[in-house]
Amino acid sequence: MLDTAASANACLRPLGPRFAFGYTREGSARSCIPRVISEEDNPVRHISWPRPVLTEATQRATLFEIFFDLVYVFALTRVIAFMGHPLTPLTLAQGLILLLLFWVTWTNYTWLGNQARADLGPVAAGTTLAMAAIFVAALVIPDAWQHGATTTGARLTLALAYIIPTALHLTLYFYAATGDRQLHTTLGIYATAVALAWIPLVLGAVLGGTAQTLLWAAAFLINFTGGGVLASRVSGWPVRSPSHFTERHGLVLIIALGESLVSVGVGAEPAVTHAPVLVAALLAFTSTVCLWWLYFKRSASAAGVALARASTKRRNQAAVNAYSWAHIALIAGVIYIALGIEQVLVHLTHNQPRHAAGTPLDWTSTLALYGGAFLYLAGRVTFLRFTVRSTPPGHLVAPGVALLLLPAARILPALAALGLLTVFLVALVVYEWLGGREQDPTADETTKL
Template identity: 25%
Template sequence: MSFSQSLLRSRGNGIASVSFSELLFDLIYVFAVTQISHYLLHHLTWLGFLQSAVIWFAMWMAWQHTTWMTNWFDPNTRKIRIFLFILMLIGLIIAAAIPDAFGDRGLIFALCYVVTQIGRSGIILFMLGKKHHLTKNYTRILIWFFISAVFWIVGALEEDFIRLILWTIAVLSDYIAPMHGFYLPILGRSDSSKEWTIEGHHLTERCQLFVIIAFGETILMTGASLSELEVWTLPVVAAALLSAVSSLAMWWVYFDTSSEVGAEKIQKVDDPGMLGLKYHAVHVVLVGALIMSAVGDELTVNHPLGYISLAAIFVIIVGPVIYLVSNIAYKWLTCHIIAKSHIVGIIALLLIIPFSPYLNLLIINALSVFVFVAISIYEMMNPNVE
């Protein structure tokens, strides 16, 4: 058995499960999600939203490529486990730098991100050797990360808006490249049906666990906000309870009807790699919407009787709308069904916006929660009808 073969996961011997080392690795991203949501809360402007989005998409891409790595390589082997922990330590620095990524710690954030992406791809390429079927794929990935690294590093040396533009280009590069098979002149493109030989159950379970991380953040932010308030008034307690009910209802919308179908779908299709890529694309938006909703919950708990601003509308109403749109895409991708209840829910949420200047945060949040509870009850009563 070759060096690389001894580190790869066994295929065909049952369902690949998520390892304890992967769960430990995810704790870094619990921290990162918290950092991003707090950053957005304290920079609740269009510029702050764009900055938060760039950081979030970068963090997801770092997590996604590590997830694909542990889908192919066995994290229970000592070498892969140590490698995973090294990535975890670098990830800790990246997450810690998030609050000042568009300030004095931009270069630290960019350098650590680049080291993570290039370092992971380079070491995997070394472990694979020259003859493995994944070698060409990882060669293309490595070159593309070198291309995006230019924009990350140069952007870190610039200020404010220029940094945002260059980092946006870097993020787009990291996301567009896999959509086209990491195409490069001479090297061509990766064949997703032959080279992206993923194990469906592992991939879907990793995404579902990340969704739970995001739900945990919404609950943590609500609880933290409530605990920090010196006086617990009835509106404050009501806002906290509504936020918790909202998290439960949103959880139900995702997990009750189709969350397990994804694994079966990826296992059965002819091109599981491309479906897995689309699966990740849906989830980066879905989890991002949950981060926005967590910010909306914290705003409501802190100022339940306050009147709404345009920024508050964006996180309290538009965040849940994006979440429902992502779920529609997810259910179509996995089940080929159109979730009509979600479409009705989106319309109901959008109808709240014209009346929002006349309502306080507590009432608006209550209306949003009512929409999700109604969707959950409808789907519970009609499990075969969307």
């Protein structure tokens, strides 16, 4: 009798995470027959999991993560619309603050998806809830800095819609970090900074005006200091899949570049058949192609190789510096350029037929157009310095040239100002293309890692 019980208990022992058991009756005796079931075929696994499904080293971006990015397409569109109505130096700064806060939420979930599969189980459910909150935040952006009793509710809604995704992210990340003490330490440091950042965020929403601008900027800086500097240096954020991490950042940059094309449609709609407007649209398209080439053809792939080949410690630090933070300048630069392109087209459509090339842009519009180019090119230099650790002289000079062209662009007609920027970007592409391997910042650097 004891032998039978022992035998039955032995049958019920788990043989590992990839085994399930089916039970059959043969006469009066009970026996167990093991059969192998893959994780994908196991229906129980898709109902509830005691542990998260960790991201594998070869993981690529999932369709769910690309779907997640769609809510940021809407958010970026709303930020550009907010800055342009009306376009002032203050709205440029306020729009940048909104962009930075949205970037924090996006990069948080990119790190989470690199730790655990974003499209499975509780992580997918929590990420979907975060998407809903971010969507609401984007909806109320037009009232983000308005005055009045009704807009106070909009500001508080925006603050709350930011807090919810960050709180969900921390909860899901702690869940995904089960058993990893070092990652728990990192999350503890970051959670403290995040909670502290909520205070100026809510206080700024209540006060409004200048106080709101300063307090929301402080909220981002607290988050940046705690997550990007302190937590990463004290304990570190592990990169489980370099390919997944680099691909996610490339995809979000493509989304931002798409906003440059969307801005053409927004600005050109009233007079899309006019020749100067069509010329401006083609110039905007050419500029966007140049921006794409400068990153994806000259920087992204080799930087990804460098990240994959780096030591674990250096990889983790480079991921924070080059991707989580240097990419802010790339994204902000593209958004400002998109805003500047929209303003050029507005000038052209409103000055037909008196001024075929448009009147000169004001300083704010010119700053958006050329300051955006400066941010993008400077961000690329920083990105390369943190990854391949080498930048040719041409890369270093290009951001300064963009700024030097700004005063000249200010006195030119709007169409000529856009044309000057396009010529500069095309010349930069040709220079780097003709330079070939001699000017390639990544030609030999990956072997040094």
